[in-house]
Amino acid sequence: GAVVSQHPSRVICKSGTSVKIECRSLDFQATTMFWYRQFPKQSLMLMATSNEGSKATYEQGVEKDKFLINHASLTLSTLTVTSAHPEDSSFYICSARDSGDLAETQYFGPGTRLLVL
Amino acid sequence: ILNVEQSPQSLHVQEGDSTNFTCSFPSSNFYALHWYRWETAKSPEALFVMTLNGDEKKKGRISATLNTKEGYSYLYIKGSQPEDSATYLCALYMDSNYQLIWGAGTKLIIKP
Numbered sequence: 044g045a046v047v048s049q050h051p052s053r054v055i056c057k058s059g060t061s062v063k064i065e066c067r068s069l070d071f072q073a074t075t076m077f078w079y080r081q082f083p084k085q086s087l088m089l090m091a092t093s094n095e096g097s098k099a100t101y102e103q104g105v106e107k108d109k110f111l112i113n114h115a116s117l118t119l120s121t122l123t124v125t126s127a128h129p130e131d132s133s134f135y136i137c138s139a140r141d142s143g144d145l146a147e148t149q150y151f152g153p154g155t156r157l158l159v160l
Numbered sequence: 161i162l163n164v165e166q167s168p169q170s171l172h173v174q175e176g177d178s179t180n181f182t183c184s185f186p187s188s189n190f191y192a193l194h195w196y197r198w199e200t201a202k203s204p205e206a207l208f209v210m211t212l213n214g215d216e217k218k219k220g221r222i223s224a225t226l227n228t229k230e231g232y233s234y235l236y237i238k239g240s241q242p243e244d245s246a247t248y249l250c251a252l253y254m255d256s257n258y259q260l261i262w263g264a265g266t267k268l269i270i271k272p
Contacts, residue, residue, distance in 0.1 A: 047203065077259075086164075086262040087249070102259075136204075146192040146253065148206040149260070 045071045047139050049152030056127055057160055064122045064155045066137030072117035073139035077149060078110075081134045090135075093120050127159045164252050166263035173240045174271050180236040181266040183250035187231035191253040194260065195224055195235055199246040207235075207248075240270045 046069040056062050066076060075094050079087040091107075093099040093114035101107045109131075111123040120139075124131050136154035140147050165184040173179045183193070192211045198204040208217040213228040221238045237244055247267045251260040 084264065086264045087251075088262075089259050092259065138204075146209050146211050148194070148209060150206070151196075151204040153201070153203045 045069075045139075045141070045150040047073075047137065047150045047152040049137055049155055051155060052153060053156045053158075055158045055160065058128050059126055062124045062127055062157060064124075064135055064137075064157075066120045066122070066139070066152050068118045068139045068141075068150070071139075071141045071150075073120075073141055074117065075140045076114055076120040077138045077140075078112060078120070078122050079136045079138070081136065081154075087136070090122075124157065127157070129159045132157055132159045164250060164261050164263040166248075166250060166266050168266060169264070170267040170269070172269045172271055173237075175240060175242060177240055178236065178238045179240055179268070180234050181248065181268075183233045183235070183263055185231050185233075185250075185252045185261075186254070187229055189254040190228045190231075191255040193226060193233050193253075194251045195233070196249040196251070197246045198249055198265070204249065235266075237268070240268075242270045242272055244268060245270045 048067045050065045078090045081087050089102050090105045091099045091101045091112050093112050095114050095117050099112035114120040134156050138149040138151045140149050167182050194209050195207040196204040208224045210226040215226040217224050223236045226233045247265040249265045251262045
């Protein structure tokens with residue numbers, strides 16, 4: 044199956060710093076990439092959808108200036124958590140899809156655990 | 161508010177036993193249902209995509225059924241093995257909404 048990598052897998056940072064998370068599709072071109080956040084024992088919550096070469100679409104309640112998403116190529120999307128604070132500590136996971144068909148599988152990265160001190 | 165409910169939240173099953181769990185969802189405007197398996201420290205792995213009422217899909221010892229009229233899908237595991245231990249997630253696409261709506265998952269633990 045298709046492989047998606049995500050880096051880093053774990054990051055600890057001080058409050059006020061920015062953290063960049065990379066999501067790469069390794070063996071396919073991802074027309075659409077998704078960024079999710081998961082709190083303990085809760086569902087995956089979609090933060091934003093990004094299409095290559097265009098601005099990301101953010102879900103209600105997600106601050107676009109706080110969570111910067113760039114999808115500059117068909118194989119790479121980045122999420123930057125700007126001026127991170129302890130409440131941003133969470134598990135962030137990306138997925139990628141190679142077509143616009145909603146019934147198509149999303150392929151997931153392994154996730155990034157962010158801890159902001 | 162769209163809600164995808166999974167039950168039970170967690171399940172302990174003896175190795176060799178068969179088991180099943182449920183994903184419930186609003187039956188109106190159904191488009192597609194996805195099942196994923198998520199092992200600890202790994203990426204979620206796609207199991208099935210189901211679109212038609214009455215669909216039955218099978219992959220090895222794992223199978224799934226879909227009832228879009230009453231709004232549920234069952235996932236079955238036959239002869240559970242320790243490697244089946246994982247969280248099983250279902251996610252729904254409605255035709256009025258472009259995003260997947262996720263359930264919170266069923267955590268399956270197989271006891272040797």
